[in-house]
Structures are given as structure tokens and as C-alpha cells.
Amino acid sequence: MYYNQQQPQPSFQPYPQPQPNPTPRKDLGRFAATCFTYTWVMLAVIFFYTLVAVIVLAAQRGVTDRAAFEQMAAEFIAKDGTAYILAACLGVLVFTISRGKQLFTHDLRQKGQKMTPKVFFVMICFLLFAQLFTALVNQLMQSIMLLFNLDISEILSGGSGSQTLSMLLYSSLMAPITEEIIFRGAGLRALEKHGKIFAIILTSIIFGLFHENLFQLYFAALTGLGLAYIAFEYSIIWSIIFHIINNLVIAEGVDFISKRAPEPIVTFVYNSLLIAGSTVFLLVLILKWPKFRAYIQANRSLPGTYRQAFKSVWFWVLTVLTVLATLLPILLVYISSRF
Numbered sequence: 001m002y003y004n005q006q007q008p009q010p011s012f013q014p015y016p017q018p019q020p021n022p023t024p025r026k027d028l029g030r031f032a033a034t035c036f037t038y039t040w041v042m043l044a045v046i047f048f049y050t051l052v053a054v055i056v057l058a059a060q061r062g063v064t065d066r067a068a069f070e071q072m073a074a075e076f077i078a079k080d081g082t083a084y085i086l087a088a089c090l091g092v093l094v095f096t097i098s099r100g101k102q103l104f105t106h107d108l109r110q111k112g113q114k115m116t117p118k119v120f121f122v123m124i125c126f127l128l129f130a131q132l133f134t135a136l137v138n139q140l141m142q143s144i145m146l147l148f149n150l151d152i153s154e155i156l157s158g159g160s161g162s163q164t165l166s167m168l169l170y171s172s173l174m175a176p177i178t179e180e181i182i183f184r185g186a187g188l189r190a191l192e193k194h195g196k197i198f199a200i201i202l203t204s205i206i207f208g209l210f211h212e213n214l215f216q217l218y219f220a221a222l223t224g225l226g227l228a229y230i231a232f233e234y235s236i237i238w239s240i241i242f243h244i245i246n247n248l249v250i251a252e253g254v255d256f257i258s259k260r261a262p263e264p265i266v267t268f269v270y271n272s273l274l275i276a277g278s279t280v281f282l283l284v285l286i287l288k289w290p291k292f293r294a295y296i297q298a299n300r301s302l303p304g305t306y307r308q309a310f311k312s313v314w315f316w317v318l319t320v321l322t323v324l325a326t327l328l329p330i331l332l333v334y335i336s337s338r339f
Contacts, residue, residue: 152214
């Protein structure tokens with residue numbers, strides 16, 4: 001058995017239980033392959049859309065210099081979110097084809113418990129904890145890199161807020177909806193037959209890798225754990241809502257206020273909220289640990305599930321390529337510092 005029958009049963013009802021003859025390698029491989037396809041579709045859409053748009057702008061402005069053209073392209077990518085919106089829509093289409101009718105008839109229709117104010121508050125504290133944890137890890141990584149005379153502060157900054165309405169629409173609304181449909185909809189439901197914890201962990205890892213950004217890699221993976229739990233135990237609607245809160249309120253909102261209020265005050269208030277929220281979350285985690293442990297025990301996988309899953313070639317193809325894309329900016333900083 002995969003959990004101790006003698007332990008008190010938790011109040012929740014784990015659903016579904018791991019199947020007797022699971023095929024985690026096949027299921028994880030298919031999901032990873034679909035994510036890999038989506039990544040390339042997204043890159044292709046952004047590349048061709050940006051190329052056409054910049055060529056048109058360059059013709060209108062009479063730009064012929066290569067350096068000026070490249071700078072115009074970089075600025076366009078940073079400001080315009082239309083390409084990302086189109087790519088996100090195509091991403092959902094890719095997963096719709098992969099999951100078939102199940103995506104809209106099963107994956108997105110699963111409901112759980114009713115959301116309570118207490119759970120809502122704790123989840124907000126969890127998001128603040130994820131922000132603080134990421135900031136501390138960033139400081140540690142930057143200190144280590146400085147020992148080798150590498151300044152990666154710009155890479156770890158996480159970027160500024162959206163500069164255009166289209167980018168704000170993508171980052172605050174479109175991305176949360178499509179990413180939840182993909183990872184907490186298609187991903188969780190494709191892997192849940194092997195245990196909820198397995199599905200939560202693997203989709204969170206791939207969610208972090210999917211961002212191909214050093215700042216967002218572990219932040220996305222960490223928040224993915226909480227969002228996946230919410231999607232399982234409550235509904236994907238609530239995971240979408242929390243994702244929007246994180247992107248729109250915590251990220252974009254703080255950036256918006258910081259540009260219109262004294263920076264020391266904004267920094268003090270923001271850091272105070274991070275510390276307070278993180279403290280509350282850690283206290284809840286400690287006090288409710290027996291319940292969390294019971295949840296893990298009740299929903300863990302059959303022995304050998306992870307070993308079989310990690311034999312998936314597509315998972316490692318996706319992992320290697322996204323890690324290389326994530327580390328590429330650091331490599332460029334290293335090369336530039338030597339020449």
C-alpha cells in the first residue's frame with residue numbers, strides 16, 4: 001500500500017487514487033512533448049510577428065542601419081504584447097489537440113471544496129512567501145556570482161512592469177488564464193492517475209522550466225505547487241484567480257505604485273508585506289504540518305513511479321533545452337566580462 005491504513009483518515013477525499021498499472025513515463029513524456037511543441041510554436045509566432053512588424057516600422061521610419069534595426073526589434077519585443085497573446089492562444093490550441101475533448105469536457109470541469117476566506121488569506125501569504133524566497137535566493141546567487149566577477153543583477157531583476165496596454169493584458173490576464181489551462185488543467189489531469197503529489201510536483205517543475213528565465217525558474221516552480229494544490233482541492237477557476245492576483249496586483253501593482261510614490265516608502269511597505277505574509281504562511285505550515293503530511297501520504301504515488309517517469313526522453317529534452325536557454329544570459333555575461 002502507498003499509505004498507512006492505520007493513520008487517521010484526512011477530512012478530504014483523495015481523488016483519484018493511483019492506478020495499479022501506471023504508465024508515468026508515457027504520460028509525462030506526452031505532456032513534456034506538448035510543452036516542447038508549445039515552446040517552439042510560441043517562439044516562432046513571436047519571431048515572425050516581430051520580424052514583420054519591425055520591418056514595416058523600419059520602412060516607415062526610413063531605418064537602414066543594422067544596429068538601429070536590432071535595437072528597434074529589442075524594444076518592440078519588450079513593449080508589444082500582441083505576439084505573446086497570439087502565441088498563448090495557439091498554445092491552448094496545441095494542448096486542445098493533445099488532450100482532445102478531455103480538456104474542455106473533463107480537465108477544466110473538475111470541482112472540489114468551496115473556497116473559504118481562511119484558505120484565500122493563507123494562499124495570498126503563500127504568494128508573498130514565494131516572492132520573499134525568490135528575492136533571498138537572488139541575493140545569494142548574485143553574491144556567489146560576484147565572487148567570480150560576474151554581475152547578473154539585470155538577469156535576476158525579473159524585469160520591470162508592462163510598458164504597454166497589450167503587454168499588461170498579456171502578463172496580467174492572458175498568461176494566467178492560458179498557463180492555468182495548460183499546467184493546472186491539461187497537465188494535472190494528465191498525470192493525476194499516478195497520484196496528486198506526483199502531478200503537483202512534475203507540473204510545477206515543468207512550469208518553472210517553461211519560463212526559461214533565471215528569475216522566474218524557481219519562483220514559477222514554487223508558486224506552481226500552491227496553484228496546483230488549489231486547482232486540485234478547489235477548482236482551476238481559483239488557481240486562475242490567484243495567478244491573476246500574483247501577476248496583476250503583486251507584480252504589476254507594485255511596479256505601478258513604485259513609479260508614482262517615493263521609492264523608500266514603497267520598498268519599506270512592500271518588504272513589510274513580504275515578511276508579514278511569509279511569517280503567517282510559515283506559522284500555518286508548522287501548525288498544520290500533520291494535516292499536510294497526511295495529505296501527502298494519502299496522495300503519494302506507487303513505488304517506482306518517479307523512477308519510471310524520469311525515463312521519459314521528452315522530459316529530459318525539454319529540461320536540457322530550457323535549462324540551456326535559462327543559463328545562456330549568464331554565459332553571455334561571462335563572455336562579455338572576459339573580452
